[in-house]
Amino acid sequence: MSCPIPLFVVYFLYESIRHTRGRGMKISTRGRYSLEALLSLALLGTNDSASTRAIAEKTGVSERYLEQLFILLRGAGIIKGIRGAKGGCYLGRSAKDITVGDILRAAEGPMELVECVAATDCPRLENCASRHTWSELYSAVTRFVDSVTLADLTEAYWKMGVEEYNI
Numbered sequence: 001m002s003c004p005i006p007l008f009v010v011y012f013l014y015e016s017i018r019h020t021r022g023r024g025m026k027i028s029t030r031g032r033y034s035l036e037a038l039l040s041l042a043l044l045g046t047n048d049s050a051s052t053r054a055i056a057e058k059t060g061v062s063e064r065y066l067e068q069l070f071i072l073l074r075g076a077g078i079i080k081g082i083r084g085a086k087g088g089c090y091l092g093r094s095a096k097d098i099t100v101g102d103i104l105r106a107a108e109g110p111m112e113l114v115e116c117v118a119a120t121d122c123p124r125l126e127n128c129a130s131r132h133t134w135s136e137l138y139s140a141v142t143r144f145v146d147s148v149t150l151a152d153l154t155e156a157y158w159k160m161g162v163e164e165y166n167i
Contacts (some may be wrong), residue, residue, distance in 0.1 A: 027104065029113045034069045034107035035100065038078065042095040042150045043157060049088035069107060075108035095154055101145035111145070114140055
């Protein structure tokens with residue numbers, strides 16, 4: 001479930017966060033709430049669905065905000081919906097086939113920590129001393145979030161022995 005992250009990557013991540021004085025390197029509410037909503041669905045079990053209202057009540061996220069998130073998640077094929085009185089949302093594929101990375105990319109977009117990681121037209125590309133560091137950090141974060149599945153999170157949740165779901 002975890003991948004080893006080189007010490008220098010952890011150091012640079014720590015330094016980046018420390019120097020932004022709490023302003024940088026955060027997952028937005030879109031990413032966090034998407035993950036929580038999907039964990040809520042995964043905890044229901046295979047082939048079970050829940051209404052947006054039920055998920056909102058369980059997670060504490062507003063129903064309107066969840067509806068916006070579900071548009072993004074449906075577009076990525078992570079969830080599907082059933083219309084009608086007994087309708088609701090359900091996972092679009094098995095929890096073991098949905099990674100945290102899939103969810104974050106659907107909700108947040110590309111996960112590059114700095115723009116130059118994906119850029120090919122940067123005039124300093126050949127002479128940039130820090131680009132390698134940002135690329136390594138991006139690779140380490142990507143490997144990690146792509147190695148953790150909703151099934152892993154569900155298993156960890158049940159091991160906590162919590163009686164009622166909370167964010």
